[in-house]
Amino acid sequence: MKSKNVPSQKKLLAQSISALLLTCPLAVTAAEDGSGENAAMIEEVVTLGIRGSLQKALDIKQDADSIVDAINAEDIGKFPDKNVADSLQRIPGISVDRGWGEGRDIFVRGTDKDVNRTLMNGQNVGSAYWWANDNPSRGFNYSILASELVSTLEVYKSPQADHDEGSIGGAVNVRTRRPMDLDSGTFNASIEGQYSELPDAWDPQMSGLYSWKNDNETFGVLASYSSQKREMRRDGLEAFPTNSLYDITDQNGNTTEDVYAVWGGGSAIFRQERERETTNVTLQWRPSYRWDLVFNTVESNMSMDNNNQNYLFTMDYALADGAIVTDPEFLDTSDGGKALVGGTVGDASTRGAAIEPIYRDAYVNTSVYDLDVSYEGDGWEAHAQVGVTAAEGGSDRDQNYWFQGNTGFDLSLSRDEVEFGYTDLNATDGTALTLNPYAFRDFVRKMEDDEFYLQGDLDLHVEWGPIHSLKVGYKYRDHTIENNRSKGSADPTHPSFAKLQAITLADVSSGSTPELHGETATSGSLTRYAWLDPDLAAQRIDSILHGEGVMTYTYDQNAFYNINEEISAAYAKASFETEKLRGNFGVRVVKTDQTSEAYIDGAKGKVNRSYTDVLPSLNLVYQLNEDVIVRGALARTMARPTFTNLSSNLLIDATTNTASGGNPLLDPTYANQFEVGVEWYFGDASLFSATYFKKELSTYIVTNTAVETFNGETYNITRPFNADGADIQGIELQLQKDLGMGFGVIANYTYTDGQVASEVGDFELPGNSEDQLNASVYYEDDRFSARLSYNYRSEAYGDLVSGSQRVIEDSGQWDATFNWSATDNIDVFATAVNITNEVMYQTTSDGIPGWGFYENGSRFTAGVRLSF
Secondary structure, three states, X not given: OOOOOOOOHHHHHHHXXXXXXXXXOOOOOHHHOOHHHHHOOOOOOOOOHHHHHHHHHHHHHHHOOOOEEEEEHHHHHHOOOOEHHHHHOOOOOEEEEOOOOOOOEEEEOOEOHHHOEEEEOOEEOOOOOOOOXXXXXXXXXHHHOEHHHEEEEEEEOOOOOOOOOOOOOOEEEEEEOOHHHOOOOEEEEEEEEEEEOOOOEEEEEEEEEEEEEOOOOOEEXXXXXXXXXXXXXXXXXXXXXXXXXXXXXXXXXXXXXXXXXXXXXXXXXXXXXXXXXXXXXXEEEOOOOOEEEEEEEEEEEEEEEEEEEEEEEOHHHHHHOOOOEEEEEEEEOOOOOEEEEEEEEOOOOOEEEEEEEEEEEEEEEEEEEEEEEEEEOOOEEEEEEEEEEEEEEEEEEEEEOOEEEEOOEEEEEEOOEEEEEEOOOOOOOHXXXXXXXXXXXEEEEEEXXXXXXXXXXXXXXXXEOOEEEEEEEEEEEEEEEEEEEEEEEEOOOOOOHHHHHOOXXXXXXXXXXXXXXXXXXXXXXXXXXXXXXXXXXXXHHHHHHOOOOOEEEEEOHHHOEEEEEEEEEEEEEEEEEOOOEEEEEEEEEEEEEEEEEEEEOOEEEEEEEEEEEEEEEEEEEEEOOOOEEEEEEEEEEEEOOOHHHHOOOEEXXXXXXXXXXXXXXXXXXXXXXXXXXEEEEEEOOEEEEEEEXXXXXXXXXXXXXXXXXXXXXXXXXXXEEEEOOEEEEEEEEEEEEEEEOOEEEEEEXXXXXXXXXXXXXXXXXXXXXXXXXXXXXXXXXXXXXXXXEEEEEOOEEEEEEOOEEEEEOOEEEEEEEEEEEOOOOEEEEEEEEOOXXXXXXXXXXXXXXXXXXXXXXXXXXXXXXXXX
């Protein structure tokens, strides 16, 4: 595991903690805590297991003054999920991106991952990514967060003034366990093995938690540890559409101008050895009944070394060589153009084939250090929280090899088909491809995310008619995102460069790939080919590149940006209650001071900006009768642009009078939102609810080209801009029912209609799926429990490409979990994830493969869980 540097902000945290502790009565003894108030113990009947967990989640929902859904820790444990995102997909209105086989990003009520926030115990968590094509986002990388860490997941779909701004769809709050909430001496542990079908591999996983508190319940300690190893494989049939236009000439000399064509495509196998270690230590001190001090630390370290090999057809190179396309087939695109989707391209002199093996040493590390202090006075409560969070991700190596050969190729592309074959070479013959050292590259990348936060609240108990509480507070955040990258390439002037040009794929290959694409291949798909052996490559290639110094590294100025946001928020919230009506109303005033630093035409420069937002909110709850609640909410919300879009970098090409860059003057996305719903609690752990929601987004961000003047010169500059907004409306239906005889059902359905009005033309709202369905059937008795779950998401949309829009096709996944309580302290369990090996199809709305078709395979787990 790679180590994580201690963030410099820890010093600031230590100073803030010291200041807070000076205000606490540390000398107060247990004898002074009003023992008479704590002496009485109240007996209660506790429902355990799945039903007990569901009831706790419903209690949170029913008692909340805003629109909230929740999942309890016991329920998380009964799902087959190994990270928090996979658990969240069970909640109405939430869908998950599982492109790498498990949840990483969430989408809430038709909104993209970048306009929804995730907090831990009410505060931000640093987040980073490992892949070269990923950028820091406003979203959260859920793959770093083990489900064992969680006490409760709360999803706030209507905001309150005392909640952080930044979410349009909804905000997730991950509450971690505290020692005072558990019996002293609580010990939980699990040991399991996970079998992954595609790589045909077993991996060990383990977790443990211990919680202790003294007899007076004034001090407690909780420690947990989780270790997960997973060998994964993903097969992909790929095509890479672009917005480039080509002139296509056929065998008869006829030319079709301005045709979209994919850059290329291929048959890919991705493999990763993923190791995640998560540790959590929580200290809780209650020196008297008035004080509660909690210090919480979380460390998550992930090693994600991986490799990807893709045997390609190279359309861009072929057309650049002037290749003739025999019997070309075209598809009409949405913008009135055409796209090339079939034919025979080129001949034996065409650069038509290549293989690109990529090897990455990648990592993601995250840390949280948080101090939470509460004091209960007579008629008032005070709360303060201070902490730092930091994340670092990237790669110490992201090195690609490139072998190529001359050949023509046959091509056939459609919505569910990627077929290509070579007219002049055999893909299993390694001698057909020769190393091209000019195409070598290595990315050494590091993205960093650091935040210091300080928050204070005062909650006054008042008697102002129906208003019983007035909460005021202030929060300060200092948040910095920085991206750095160095790029390595082979020096063609080096004396050893010529050695590389003589190497063929056969020299560094130990044979062919396994059979690929068991679910997605059609008759003309490439399912087997010669591939690179990393040990042979180290002997024949790396020894020259690195051992003889052919590889040189330079700092990539175009990849650098540093964005700092100092955010100050003041807020006030009044809570009220009458016999039938309760709720809260308030306002949050937020000032953002933003500094964007990057290279602007080769020189480092900064762009500063400040803006202030006023965000009112109203939540109403009407108790229609003992079992039925009617809810309503009104609010103005906002979400800041993504960090990459806010970069001030500007790259100018003086020869073409064009430029590209970010836009630090982008406006945030604002939304006026409304929702109303009814909830019927018709039995134990039973609920039927329906909620209508509507969001009017002020703007949407698109990439476009406009004429701008820079340093007195006029350029066509491509950058992100604020476009016209979007309207989102939908309905959520939820059913939870104990059926008796040990059986029960949980189901929810969300319909979301997203309409975008943009200057670049009509297109679907990115991130939105019109239909989402989650359903689980469970059985539980004293010794045995089982749950079968299904998750469905209709097609979701992405960026504009090739005269159309990228689409992730609809998909449904089956998961199951089984648990047998062998004794009161020992459980034997098994899980099955993606039972039917659901495939993710990515196309354009016109039917061109848009990135490709991916299958991750099924996973099965068996293990033992101990609890004392």
